[in-house]
Amino acid sequence: xxxxxxxxxxxxxxxxxxxxxxxxxxxxxxxxxxxxxxxxxxxxxxxxxxxxxxxxxxxxxxxxxxxxxxxxxxxxxxxxxxxxxxxxxxxxxxxxxxxxxxxxxxxxxxxxxxxxxxxxxxxxxxxxxxxxxxxxxxxxxxxxxxxxxxxxxxxxxxxxxxxxxxxxxxxxxxxxxxxxxxxxxxxxxxxxxxxxxxxxxxxxxxxxxxxxxxxxxxxxxxxxxxxxxxxxxxxxxxxxxxxxxxxxxxxxxxxxxxxxxxxxxxxxxxxxxxxxxxxxxxxxxxxxxxxxxxxxxxxxxxxxxxxxxxxxx
Amino acid sequence: xxxxxxxxxxxxxxxxxxxxxxxxxxxxxxxxxxxxxxxxxxxxxxxxxxxxxxxxxxxxxxxxxxxxxxxxxxxxxxxxxxxxxxxxxxxxxxxxxxxxxxxxxxxxxxxxxxxxxxxxxxxxxxxxxxxxxxxxxxxxxxxxxxxxxxxxxxxxxxxxxxxxxxxxxxxxxxxxxxxxxxxxxxxxxxxxxxxxxxxxxxxxxxxxxxxxxxxxxxxxxxxxxxxxxxxxxxxxxxxxxxxxxxxxxxxxxxxxxxxxxxxxxxxxxxxxxxxxx
Numbered sequence: 001x002x003x004x005x006x007x008x009x010x011x012x013x014x015x016x017x018x019x020x021x022x023x024x025x026x027x028x029x030x031x032x033x034x035x036x037x038x039x040x041x042x043x044x045x046x047x048x049x050x051x052x053x054x055x056x057x058x059x060x061x062x063x064x065x066x067x068x069x070x071x072x073x074x075x076x077x078x079x080x081x082x083x084x085x086x087x088x089x090x091x092x093x094x095x096x097x098x099x100x101x102x103x104x105x106x107x108x109x110x111x112x113x114x115x116x117x118x119x120x121x122x123x124x125x126x127x128x129x130x131x132x133x134x135x136x137x138x139x140x141x142x143x144x145x146x147x148x149x150x151x152x153x154x155x156x157x158x159x160x161x162x163x164x165x166x167x168x169x170x171x172x173x174x175x176x177x178x179x180x181x182x183x184x185x186x187x188x189x190x191x192x193x194x195x196x197x198x199x200x201x202x203x204x205x206x207x208x209x210x211x212x213x214x215x216x217x218x219x220x221x222x223x224x225x226x227x228x229x230x231x232x233x234x235x236x237x238x239x240x241x242x243x244x245x246x247x248x249x250x251x252x253x254x255x256x257x258x259x260x261x262x263x264x265x266x267x268x269x270x271x272x273x274x275x276x277x278x279x280x281x282x283x284x285x286x287x288x289x290x291x292x293x294x295x296x297x298x299x300x301x302x303x304x305x306x307x308x309x310x311x312x313x
Numbered sequence: 314x315x316x317x318x319x320x321x322x323x324x325x326x327x328x329x330x331x332x333x334x335x336x337x338x339x340x341x342x343x344x345x346x347x348x349x350x351x352x353x354x355x356x357x358x359x360x361x362x363x364x365x366x367x368x369x370x371x372x373x374x375x376x377x378x379x380x381x382x383x384x385x386x387x388x389x390x391x392x393x394x395x396x397x398x399x400x401x402x403x404x405x406x407x408x409x410x411x412x413x414x415x416x417x418x419x420x421x422x423x424x425x426x427x428x429x430x431x432x433x434x435x436x437x438x439x440x441x442x443x444x445x446x447x448x449x450x451x452x453x454x455x456x457x458x459x460x461x462x463x464x465x466x467x468x469x470x471x472x473x474x475x476x477x478x479x480x481x482x483x484x485x486x487x488x489x490x491x492x493x494x495x496x497x498x499x500x501x502x503x504x505x506x507x508x509x510x511x512x513x514x515x516x517x518x519x520x521x522x523x524x525x526x527x528x529x530x531x532x533x534x535x536x537x538x539x540x541x542x543x544x545x546x547x548x549x550x551x552x553x554x555x556x557x558x559x560x561x562x563x564x565x566x567x568x569x570x571x572x573x574x575x576x577x578x579x580x581x582x583x584x585x586x587x588x589x590x
Contacts, residue, residue, distance in 0.1 A: 017425060138561075149539065164546075
């Protein structure tokens with residue numbers, strides 16, 4: 001079992017390596033360079049050359065990639081071409097506000113999904129179950145940016161109750177102020193993720209409820225409540241945890257969009273603008289970071305399976 | 314339960330048909346040209362003249378939404394064809410050859426499957442120029458892993474069955490077994506997966522265009538209309554509301570149909586991951 005986990009881990013590393021190489025090559029093989037990303041800038045060609053030289057962007061691709069790789073192994077992810085500051089520093093500045101939003105949204109959405117998913121699954125085909133199913137199907141169909149826009153139109157403009165952008169009012173850093181700013185982006189993220197989770201929770205619970213061993217327990221005369229907490233939930237926990245782990249990348253993307261719509265000063269917004277400006281070191285770092293996150297989530301899900309479910313060994 | 318399934322299939326399919334008709338008949342249904350500006354009547358609220366109001370250049374939003382359906386559906390369908398094609402091919406190859414090729418394909422699929430496609434697409438579009446064919450290509454090339462997994466799983470499952478054994482006994486070649494026996498039987502799940510590929514593609518196109526990286530103005534798509542409307546949320550709710558509503562309707566209809574189809578064909582949406590990868 002440990003051997004297969006190790007093998008899996010090695011494969012994951014290999015894939016990460018491949019992703020980084022592919023991103024790097026594609027990024028640099030494309031014609032043009034970051035200074036040309038803004039066509040309105042008229043630049044002195046010798047200055048451009050010097051600029052490229054300084055950042056070693058005039059070197060052959062392979063040597064650029066190798067030097068990047070060796071620096072990464074030493075923990076140096078390079079400087080942003082746009083801000084001329086270390087990428088890691090820029091990330092560290094923006095991470096807290098992103099984490100505040102995503103972690104809160106993740107916990108709330110998962111909690112609600114588990115409670116409501118159980119409720120719906122144990123009452124399969126009741127009107128309530130059908131309502132939850134339809135609602136979640138609608139929820140995964142709503143484009144989150146449009147949902148955000150509709151909320152802004154409603155609650156910031158039509159009924160001016162909440163601020164439409166930012167993290168706080170300048171000069172006011174109180175908790176209440178931040179909460180008021182957070183409410184709409186948080187709602188968009190919770191709604192979208194809840195809709196995804198609740199479908200999985202419901203079908204995971206239903207899967208277990210239809211197993212023979214549950215029928216056996218029921219025939220022994222156990223109370224429904226006890227069956228649910230002692231037998232159904234522990235078994236349904238595995239797929240639920242898996243789904244939660246595998247949903248991390250989607251959570252990340254959702255945060256990017258929510259931050260963009262609501263002007264939330266986090267990583268997501270910055271990534272979008274940096275990518276458009278072809279800020280190479282930022283693109284590389286973020287892609288590598290995300291790929292690692294994804295690979296870790298995948299790996300964790302596999303490891304959990306092996307640990308919890310003897311049948312997969 | 315049966316009735317519910319069929320009704321979601323029915324509603325989904327009706328909605329899809331309606332949207333396709335809108336896209337095809339856009340020139341007949343449109344009350345104005347989608348490109349005709351009318352600066353005297355900019356940002357007009359919905360009225361008899363302009364059903365969905367007008368935008369910042371006085372263009373008729375109703376007509377633009379109708380024409381936008383053409384772009385969105387085209388991108389969605391073409392990207393899906395691409396995804397299903399690549400996915401089926403790679404899935405067949407993985408299950409057929411096994412071993413190292415299987416491992417490489419499936420690990421690669423793992424990564425593409427869970428990698429935030431928006432980020433991938435963002436990177437690619439930032440590298441090349443935003444263009445409609447690139448959007449299709451990129452969405453198509455990121456959507457294949459779920460199909461590949463599915464096809465591979467189906468083939469591996471079906472390979473054990475008696476009818477394949479009997480075909481082999483009769484001297485059928487591997488190629489014949491795959492094309493004549495395995496693929497047709499895997500068609501149901503593939504069809505469901507294809508139905509669920511479309512909304513994902515439509516949503517990605519809309520998101521990209523909203524960020525300014527997808528289909529470029531003045532060509533109307535629902536996503537870039539939303540982007541256009543962003544600065545006018547305070548004064549013109551209709552500007553952002555209607556394009557988004559149609560994105561929602563499209564995505565919802567395909568999800569409904571996919572769900573209905575899945576249940577009608579009795580295909581399990583198992584929460585258990587495909588372990589044999």
